[in-house]
Amino acid sequence: MTAAFFLVDGNSFYCSCERAFDPKLRGKPVVVLSNNDGCVISRTAEAKALGVAMGEPWHLARRRPELAAVRWFSSNYPLYADMSRRMFEVMASFSPDIEPYSIDEMFLSMEGEAGELLETAKSVHEEVLRVAKIPTCVGIGPTKTIAKLANKHAKNSPDLRGVCDLGSPEARTELFRTWPVSEVWGIGPRSSAKLAAHGVRTVAEFLDMPSALVRREMSVVGARTQDELRGVPCLPLSLSPPTRKNVAATRTFGTPIEGRATEEAVAAFACRAAERLRKLGLAARHISVFLRTGEFREGPRHSCLASAAIEPTADSLFLSAVAARLARENLREGIAYAKGGVMLGDLSPAGETADLLPSRDPVRSSRLMQAIDAVSARHGRNALRPAACGTTDRWAPRQGNLGNRFTTDIRELLKAKA
DNA sequence: TCTGGGGTCCTAGGACCC
DNA sequence: TCTGGGGTCCTAGGACCC
Numbered sequence: 001m002t003a004a005f006f007l008v009d010g011n012s013f014y015c016s017c018e019r020a021f022d023p024k025l026r027g028k029p030v031v032v033l034s035n036n037d038g039c040v041i042s043r044t045a046e047a048k049a050l051g052v053a054m055g056e057p058w059h060l061a062r063r064r065p066e067l068a069a070v071r072w073f074s075s076n077y078p079l080y081a082d083m084s085r086r087m088f089e090v091m092a093s094f095s096p097d098i099e100p101y102s103i104d105e106m107f108l109s110m111e112g113e114a115g116e117l118l119e120t121a122k123s124v125h126e127e128v129l130r131v132a133k134i135p136t137c138v139g140i141g142p143t144k145t146i147a148k149l150a151n152k153h154a155k156n157s158p159d160l161r162g163v164c165d166l167g168s169p170e171a172r173t174e175l176f177r178t179w180p181v182s183e184v185w186g187i188g189p190r191s192s193a194k195l196a197a198h199g200v201r202t203v204a205e206f207l208d209m210p211s212a213l214v215r216r217e218m219s220v221v222g223a224r225t226q227d228e229l230r231g232v233p234c235l236p237l238s239l240s241p242p243t244r245k246n247v248a249a250t251r252t253f254g255t256p257i258e259g260r261a262t263e264e265a266v267a268a269f270a271c272r273a274a275e276r277l278r279k280l281g282l283a284a285r286h287i288s289v290f291l292r293t294g295e296f297r298e299g300p301r302h303s304c305l306a307s308a309a310i311e312p313t314a315d316s317l318f319l320s321a322v323a324a325r326l327a328r329e330n331l332r333e334g335i336a337y338a339k340g341g342v343m344l345g346d347l348s349p350a351g352e353t354a355d356l357l358p359s360r361d362p363v364r365s366s367r368l369m370q371a372i373d374a375v376s377a378r379h380g381r382n383a384l385r386p387a388a389c390g391t392t393d394r395w396a397p398r399q400g401n402l403g404n405r406f407t408t409d410i411r412e413l414l415k416a417k418a
Numbered sequence: 419t420c421t422g423g424g425g426t427c428c429t430a431g432g433a434c435c436c
Numbered sequence: 437t438c439t440g441g442g443g444t445c446c447t448a449g450g451a452c453c454c
Binding site: 041101102103104105185186187188189190191218219221 | 433436
């Protein structure tokens with residue numbers, strides 16, 4: 001018996017979610033755009049073949065005549081989150097040892113004989129496609145880093161039919177000889193440049209580097225990556241989500257805004273962040289607010305950052321009022337801001353540390369928040385909102401082509417023709 | 419002439435991830 | 437008109453303590 005990690009990753013995940021509900025999109029080039037319909041954050045193989053790059057600004061790309069037929073969607077996170085949950089459920093039936101790593105990626109810890117593991121991986125691939133309607137690739141390796149690499153290799157090589165097993169040292173030696181070290185999980189542009197300066201370009205060359213040198217150039221993180229690539233597990237599966245340290249809500253505005261509208265925007269972000277905080281059962285002791293002018297526009301630049309220590313809370317009314325005040329005290333008259341956000345930090349479990357002299361009644365606050373969350377769940381987030389958020393949402397991002405929330409909103413169910 | 423040494427906590431910045 | 441929005445971890449250096 002050997003132990004192995006599987007990394008299961010949804011192919012073009014957001015696009016696949018849109019496709020799952022519209023068979024006409026099969027085989028067609030599809031892209032999903034970031035907030036504000038800004039850049040491409042997911043693209044199908046067909047779109048990639050037409051030359052659409054990840055992160056490319058769509059307003060420029062779409063002018064290219066060859067991209068006229070590309071179907072595009074504004075991102076629809078409630079749908080993607082729900083599809084992710086379905087994917088997780090299918091995979092959890094294969095192993096209880098499962099770690100959701102991102103919205104479209106999950107690590108599984110498995111045991112079995114070498115051939116057995118490969119067969120199991122094929123079954124995972126088929127079941128996720130059959131039940132959750134998401135095509136995936138599965139990478140197998142003795143460490144998480146190798147499983148990631150195996151997964152990427154499966155993505156690059158369609159003839160592997162979605163599954164790649166790098167469990168054996170022989171299989172790895174062959175691949176590592178040519179695999180660029182810059183494509184290893186954990187090695188970004190900075191480390192790649194440092195390695196290139198030492199003449200190191202492939203994984204094999206990286207493994208030949210003395211550990212002490214790797215440690216000096218890339219700290220313990222790089223040293224860990226090197227060990228993992230040698231087949232020594234350093235990164236365990238984490239079965240429970242780590243305790244959060246920050247919760248943030250930030251946005252680029254649909255169009256730049258000034259003065260009062262920016263106060264309303266950060267107040268709305270504070271509400272959004274507070275909502276997430278409550279869902280996590282946490283309270284924050286620190287709030288910070290930022291506003292920034294656009295990077296791509298002429299005109300005066302300004303960015304402001306303000307923060308405050310607060311009594312532990314997840315109260316939307318309080319947090320939105322503080323956020324609006326911080327903005328008001330720090331923003332500059334006549335400057336149009338393009339981007340802003342609220343970050344809540346210094347988190348602790350809600351109700352754990354009672355302030356000795358709380359200025360608000362925590363019981364009343366928590367009841368009020370429960371009521372607000374209940375109304376929002378039923379009638380949408382905008383049904384009930386603090387006055388500080390205003391009523392016009394002049395900051396709201398553009399969403400030019402939003403698909404339906406097929407699975408999470410009763411009003412947007414898929415309609416079947418009989 | 420000699421000018422401690424070790425520890426903790428905090429923050430800013432760097433690097434990386436999806 | 438239109439260029440994302442989240443996160444984490446590590447290190448270095450300063451402040452402070454005894």
